[in-house]
Amino acid sequence: MAELAGVSVRTLHHYDAIRRVRPSARTAGGYRAYSADDVERLREVLAYRRLGFGLREIAELVGDPSADAVAHLRRLRGLLLEQRDRADAMVASIDRELDARAKGRKVAPEEQLEMLGARLYDAIGGAYPATRCTEPRIAAQIWDALGDARTVLNVGAGTGSYEPADRDVTAVEPSAVMRGQRPAGSAPCVAAAAESLPFEDCSFDVAMAVSTVHHWRDPLGRFFRIIGSLDRVCR
Ligand SMILES: C[S@@+](CC[C@H](N)C(=O)[O-])C[C@H]1O[C@@H](n2cnc3c(N)ncnc32)[C@H](O)[C@@H]1O
Structure with a gap:
């Protein structure tokens, strides 16, 4: 199993000890025997690990009783596409800058930072619905914190994961890709930014x-100015 998965035997023993991947049987000689389900679980753990998740986060992900193997595959696929889109956008941005520099042109700071900031979600947002669904425990806390407010402004709304259905919500979202993925019937969304x-x-x-x-x-003034800016539109 270690050879097939490209990890050390010690890693498999560690995953067994910390209950991330527990082989369901032992051979007569005492070796760990991995069933098809165990292999599936190992694949999930290793794939999430390579995507940068910590073992504690992985325990929550693979321990989620509502997620079956297909749900994990869809989520892993979405996360990988997001990484690929991010890398593609950065490479394209670097290529543009190399080209500009080769022609002796100076690249403006806004242009240098474009793919890290303002236009990031136009590049990586396509995989968002597959990877970021509403987490019910977070949603419950947010909706509770809204108190008895009737009209709600949701800034940086994305696909609207945490918008309450029982209030009058107005969404603000700068990325056209994100706006385009808001489900039919969701709150009206204005193309604008927090600033x-x-x-x-x-x-x-x-x-x-x-x-x-x-x-x-x-970043320097962001908390004061932006909370000030949010404050400006709230009663
Ligand atoms: C991680 S997503 C979160 C989306 C949504 N709030 C959610 O919880 O699913 C971050 C969002 O912030 C948006 N965003 C980026 N810069 C922004 C800005 N300056 N003002 C408002 N939204 C911004 C992105 O386009 C993206 O949709």
């Missing part, structure tokens, strides 16, 4: 932002 919210003061009861603040520009 320039196109709303009057006091337009919403509350504003939310999930897994997006790290993308927002201007």
Whole structure:
């Protein structure tokens, strides 16, 4: 099994000891015997590991009773596509800069950072629905925190994973690829960014932002200015 999977016997023993991949039987000679299901589990653990997940996160992923082998394959596929798209976009950006430099042209800072910031999700967003579904425990906490707010602004909304269905939500999302993947019937979505919210003061009861603040520009002033900017549109 170690040879087939390209890992050491010690790694397999470790996964057994920490209960990540427990072979379901032993041979008469005491060797670990891996069933087809065990092999499937080992493949999942090793694939998530190569994608950079820690063993604790992997325990949660493979221990999820609602995810069968097909769900894991779909998720792994999506994560790999996301990595590939990110690498392709970075390579294309580097090629453009090398080309510009070879022609003696100086590349503007905005252009250098484009693929790391503003246009990132146009490059990698295609795999998003396969990899980032709503996590019910997180959703419950967010919806609870919204209190009795009726009108909600969701900034950096993506495909709308955490938008509550029982409130009047307005989404803001700068990436056309992400906007294009919002499910039919989801909240109206405005093409804009957190740095320039196109709303009057006091337009919403509350504003939310999930897994997006790290993308927002201007790291020095970002908390003050952007929370100030969110504050501007919230009652
Ligand atoms: C990790 S996704 C999160 C999407 C969604 N909030 C969710 O929880 O599924 C980050 C999102 O932030 C968006 N984003 C990036 N820069 C942004 C900015 N300056 N203002 C608003 N949204 C931004 C991206 O386009 C992307 O859709």
